[in-house]
Amino acid sequence: MQFVLTKKEGNLAWIILNKAEKLNALDSKLIEEIWESVEQYEEDSETRVLIFTGSGKAFSAGADITEFTKLSPIDAWKFAKKGRGLMDKIENLSKPTIAMINGYALGGGLELALSCDLRVAAIEAQLGLPEINLGIYPGFGGTQRLTRLVGKSKALEIMMTGDRITASDAEKMGLVNKVVPLSSLEEETRNLALKLAEKSPVILALLKEVVLRGNDSPILSGLSMESLGWSTAFSTQDKNEGVSAFLQKRKPQFKGS
Numbered sequence: 001m002q003f004v005l006t007k008k009e010g011n012l013a014w015i016i017l018n019k020a021e022k023l024n025a026l027d028s029k030l031i032e033e034i035w036e037s038v039e040q041y042e043e044d045s046e047t048r049v050l051i052f053t054g055s056g057k058a059f060s061a062g063a064d065i066t067e068f069t070k071l072s073p074i075d076a077w078k079f080a081k082k083g084r085g086l087m088d089k090i091e092n093l094s095k096p097t098i099a100m101i102n103g104y105a106l107g108g109g110l111e112l113a114l115s116c117d118l119r120v121a122a123i124e125a126q127l128g129l130p131e132i133n134l135g136i137y138p139g140f141g142g143t144q145r146l147t148r149l150v151g152k153s154k155a156l157e158i159m160m161t162g163d164r165i166t167a168s169d170a171e172k173m174g175l176v177n178k179v180v181p182l183s184s185l186e187e188e189t190r191n192l193a194l195k196l197a198e199k200s201p202v203i204l205a206l207l208k209e210v211v212l213r214g215n216d217s218p219i220l221s222g223l224s225m226e227s228l229g230w231s232t233a234f235s236t237q238d239k240n241e242g243v244s245a246f247l248q249k250r251k252p253q254f255k256g257s
């Protein structure tokens with residue numbers, strides 16, 4: 001890999017965008033390498049949580065604008081599909097994902113963070129969808145994911161003005177889950193990831209499926225999926241382990257079966 005660093009820490013996998021001199025701008029190569037890293041950890045049964053972050057002063061400043069000059073409309077469609085495909089893949093991973101936003105998360109960079117389950121940001125981070133200033137609009141899923149997350153009015157404000165927002169404002173509108181000083185960002189993110197890694201992976205996967213599919217469905221369908229998934233939990237060893245551990249006043253050891 002040229003532009004992505006990966007590292008494993010027990011049950012945690014880190015995927016680090018590593019093109020700091022270009023603020024981790026997402027070009028075709030970087031998108032392919034993130035895709036490969038995601039596939040690698042998706043298949044790795046030891047990995048329970050994936051953390052995405054960037055090296056240097058940015059999480060990612062978005063799609064690589066220099067590539068836009070040579071794109072025909074058909075190329076642009078292919079590029080948007082490729083980037084969006086990656087975001088869809090990340091969103092639909094059965095394992096929990098966290099975006100550790102260390103600095104700028106703009107355009108496609110914010111869209112990458114939006115495709116993760118949770119977002120922890122440094123106080124210093126700046127977020128936004130500035131595509132409107134380039135005469136385009138978000139094309140890696142942001143129009144849909146941001147709107148579902150913060151509501152139509154706030155999402156339109158962010159996309160129509162292109163203004164950058166602070167991590168604290170992002171937290172207030174529910175766009176990020178937690179804001180911490182940059183100096184403790186890694187530790188706080190790791191602690192959150194370790195907490196998730198202790199839960200049952202099979203139940204987390206079921207929960208994700210019900211929440212994601214339910215979010216796209218009328219409430220009655222979502223509620224029905226919830227009941228079906230909930231009863232499926234009763235076929236797992238992890239449910240037996242969780243209930244037994246409570247009754248025996250000990251910590252559960254979930255194995256993912």
Ligand SMILES: CCCCC/C=C/C(=O)SCCNC(=O)CCNC(=O)[C@H](O)C(C)(C)COP(=O)(O)OP(=O)(O)OC[C@H]1O[C@@H](n2cnc3c(N)ncnc32)[C@H](O)[C@@H]1OP(=O)(O)O
Pocket residue numbers: 021022023025026061062063064065066076077079080083104106107108109130131134137138139140
């Ligand atoms: C068809 C597919 C649809 C895709 C949907 C997504 C679209 C997008 O994401 S469009 C891009 C949206 N992002 C932006 O508009 C942000 C662009 N960057 C900036 O505004 C600034 O770089 C900054 C405010 C984030 C930081 O400013 P500053 O601290 O002054 O740093 P520099 O501008 O000097 O940046 C350093 C270096 O990085 C290059 N760079 C930054 N962002 C991008 C980018 N998105 N694409 C390509 N290159 C980028 C910048 O040009 C500098 O390079 P050098 O000049 O060679 O040093």
